[in-house]
Amino acid sequence: MLPAALSVITLMMMLMISETRGELINNVSAAEAFLATYNAEASQVSNRYAEASWTYNTNITEYNQEIMLKERLAADKFSQEAAWNASGYNLTVMDATMRRQFVKIMDIGTAAQTNETKLIHLGQIESEMETIYSTAKACLAPEKCLPLDPDLTRIFTTSRDYDQLIAAWKGWRDATGPKLKNLYTEFVTLSNEAVRNLGHADLGAYWRSRYDTPEFEADVQALFDQLRPLYEHLHAHARRRLKTIYGKDKFPSSGHIPAHLLGNMWAQQWSSLVDEFVPYKGKPSLDVTPEMVHQNYTAEKIFHTADNFFQSLGMIPMPEPFWNKSMLKKPTDGRDVVCHASAWDFSNGIDFRIKQCTDITQQHLETAHHEMGHIEYYLQYKDQPLVFQKGANPGFHEAVGDVIALSVQTPEHMKSIGLLHSVSNDTETDINFLMSMALQKIAFLPFGFLIDQWRWRVFSGDTKPEQYNEHWWNLRCRYQGVSAPVERSASDFDPGAKFHIPANTPYIRYFVSFVIQFQFHKALCDKSGYIGPLHRCDIYNSTEAGTALSEMLKLGSSKPWTDEMQNLTGQAKMDAQPLMDYFKPLLEYLRKENGNDYGWDPICPDLTPTSSGRNHGSKVSSPLTTLLISVYVFFVCVFKL
Ligand SMILES: *[C@@H]1O[C@H](CO)[C@@H](O)[C@H](O)[C@H]1NC(C)=O
Numbered sequence: 001m002l003p004a005a006l007s008v009i010t011l012m013m014m015l016m017i018s019e020t021r022g023e024l025i026n027n028v029s030a031a032e033a034f035l036a037t038y039n040a041e042a043s044q045v046s047n048r049y050a051e052a053s054w055t056y057n058t059n060i061t062e063y064n065q066e067i068m069l070k071e072r073l074a075a076d077k078f079s080q081e082a083a084w085n086a087s088g089y090n091l092t093v094m095d096a097t098m099r100r101q102f103v104k105i106m107d108i109g110t111a112a113q114t115n116e117t118k119l120i121h122l123g124q125i126e127s128e129m130e131t132i133y134s135t136a137k138a139c140l141a142p143e144k145c146l147p148l149d150p151d152l153t154r155i156f157t158t159s160r161d162y163d164q165l166i167a168a169w170k171g172w173r174d175a176t177g178p179k180l181k182n183l184y185t186e187f188v189t190l191s192n193e194a195v196r197n198l199g200h201a202d203l204g205a206y207w208r209s210r211y212d213t214p215e216f217e218a219d220v221q222a223l224f225d226q227l228r229p230l231y232e233h234l235h236a237h238a239r240r241r242l243k244t245i246y247g248k249d250k251f252p253s254s255g256h257i258p259a260h261l262l263g264n265m266w267a268q269q270w271s272s273l274v275d276e277f278v279p280y281k282g283k284p285s286l287d288v289t290p291e292m293v294h295q296n297y298t299a300e301k302i303f304h305t306a307d308n309f310f311q312s313l314g315m316i317p318m319p320e321p322f323w324n325k326s327m328l329k330k331p332t333d334g335r336d337v338v339c340h341a342s343a344w345d346f347s348n349g350i351d352f353r354i355k356q357c358t359d360i361t362q363q364h365l366e367t368a369h370h371e372m373g374h375i376e377y378y379l380q381y382k383d384q385p386l387v388f389q390k391g392a393n394p395g396f397h398e399a400v401g402d403v404i405a406l407s408v409q410t411p412e413h414m415k416s417i418g419l420l421h422s423v424s425n426d427t428e429t430d431i432n433f434l435m436s437m438a439l440q441k442i443a444f445l446p447f448g449f450l451i452d453q454w455r456w457r458v459f460s461g462d463t464k465p466e467q468y469n470e471h472w473w474n475l476r477c478r479y480q481g482v483s484a485p486v487e488r489s490a491s492d493f494d495p496g497a498k499f500h501i502p503a504n505t506p507y508i509r510y511f512v513s514f515v516i517q518f519q520f521h522k523a524l525c526d527k528s529g530y531i532g533p534l535h536r537c538d539i540y541n542s543t544e545a546g547t548a549l550s551e552m553l554k555l556g557s558s559k560p561w562t563d564e565m566q567n568l569t570g571q572a573k574m575d576a577q578p579l580m581d582y583f584k585p586l587l588e589y590l591r592k593e594n595g596n597d598y599g600w601d602p603i604c605p606d607l608t609p610t611s612s613g614r615n616h617g618s619k620v621s622s623p624l625t626t627l628l629i630s631v632y633v634f635f636v637c638v639f640k641l
Pocket residue numbers: 001022023024025026090091092093
């Protein structure tokens with residue numbers, strides 16, 4: 001009999017791997033010895049792959065790509081062999097911790113492709129997609145081709161020129177999507193095939209299995225439903241302000257906001273428009289970017305600021321190799337690099353690095369804290385067995401740095417580090433501050449939710465290659481309330497314009513993180529002895545909070561995340577309430593301001609030039625309850641293909 005705690009997936013996986021095996025090894029000491037050898041060897045294999053991958057990511061050349069792929073193949077083959085060996089042991093004789101390690105050693109994802117030709121091909125496709133994305137340039141004019149970082153990003157944060165923004169928006173999509181589409185289609189087929197060897201239905205199912213909760217999809221949907229009013233009211237406020245900037249005639253009657261007007265390439269966070277969007281414009285600005293520039297902030301100073309906060313909590317400082325080996329600025333020697341920020345664990349307990357093309361802005365200050373949160377997690381769990389050197393679930397990993405940043409961003413803290421001059425303690429300042437946070441946290445929710453809604457359907461085959469772009473826009477229109485500013489066609493591949501699609505990084509983790517980081521924040525504020533509204537809490541210097549957080553991080557993925565959540569927050573599940581509480585004063589303000597003027601048509605507006613648009617009026621609220629039933633069954637978008 002197998003222990004009841006093993007999930008169905010695990011069971012299937014074990015059966016598939018071990019079906020051809022006869023007798024199992026029942027000797028627990030032998031199993032222990034296997035794990036010891038595995039940990040030593042796997043760390044080395046992983047370290048070599050990480051080094052090769054770092055070299056490629058910080059210097060994109062064909063040669064470096066080749067070396068990286070060689071190490072990736074070696075790592076994949078090592079994983080296959082280890083999984084096979086592990087399947088020779090009898091799980092029922094082990095204790096829970098040991099069994100958990102064996103199960104994780106056998107759950108090897110796309111490395112489960114046993115046809116070597118296909119395994120190599122999959123690696124090539126993935127790195128080819130990343131290369132295309134990371135070296136792409138948008139041509140705004142024949143001799144004016146710009147990279148995403150820093151040029152296009154700066155256009156989005158600073159320009160209020162409708163046509164220039166369209167050129168940047170469309171240019172970036174032209175430079176990425178069409179080149180990626182066929183590769184992506186092939187990638188879907190190959191990776192599905194690989195994870196099916198483990199008994200997962202498709203790659204999306206494999207990704208979701210990381211959360212170890214059978215109701216995961218429904219849980220996430222319920223959280224999104226609960227949070228939706230916050231987004232709808234923020235959207236309405238933003239739409240009204242944008243109409244005064246760009247003119248009412250630029251907005252479709254369906255209630256959507258053209259996707260290029262929100263200060264971000266993907267309209268995913270709207271922070272760069274904080275000065276336009278704050279309710280009370282007479283108050284001092286909350287945008288600290290000019291002050292950072294004025295004070296000659298450098299990338300190093302930004303990261304030392306973050307390091308200082310972790311240290312004030314009694315947490316682990318960034319070690320010396322971090323400062324020596326990280327890439328904190330975009331190189332100026334003409335090398336191509338993957339600019340998208342990331343945090344690296346070299347699996348040897350010593351070497352941890354961040355790669356970020358840091359620009360001196362408030363958003364990069366936040367990103368620095370986010371990335372350093374990953375490093376702090378790596379440092380905390382570095383003494384766990386290798387397979388437990390992971391987040392309790394992927395959302396936990398994304399939440400650590402953000403929790404810290406929630407304190408850092410309070411006006412009081414910004415004042416204490418000299419980035420804000422005056423902080424007045426009045427309701428209007430408070431609402432302005434909550435608006436600035438909402439542009440970062442609430443604006444992101446539907447985006448964080450929809451990316452994998454799209455991908456899960458792509459992996460499951462419900463969305464076919466010829467429907468990729470159409471379904472993408474169905475979701476963007478429905479959930480985010482944004483519409484394409486220019487006509488799209490089936491040869492476009494707009495998902496490919498977002499890093500995580502070509503780079504094959506799951507996305508629902510960010511949505512999960514945005515919910516649970518407020519749970520963590522509340523728990524840590526309580527532990528620090530703070531009393532008052534959640535949005536003003538700053539845990540700086542609280543070793544009580546630091547200890548509680550460290551205790552959890554140290555565990556890595558050795559315990560189910562629900563247990564870890566229970567211990568820190570007193571609750572074993574994801575809960576949107578702390579996030580709702582944090583923004584409650586803002587929601588009250590917005591409800592009053594918006595009256596009935598909020599919401600949008602769930603269907604994309606018609607963009608064909610001759611159409612006069614259907615007559616929807618702008619007060620249509622989207623009936624969320626019907627979403628799950630209709631969105632993947634009917635094709636509701638009215639784009640002309
Ligand atoms: C695994 O161990 C259990 C408990 O000792 C035993 O009953 C079972 O027969 C073993 N299975 C195999 C295949 O050896």
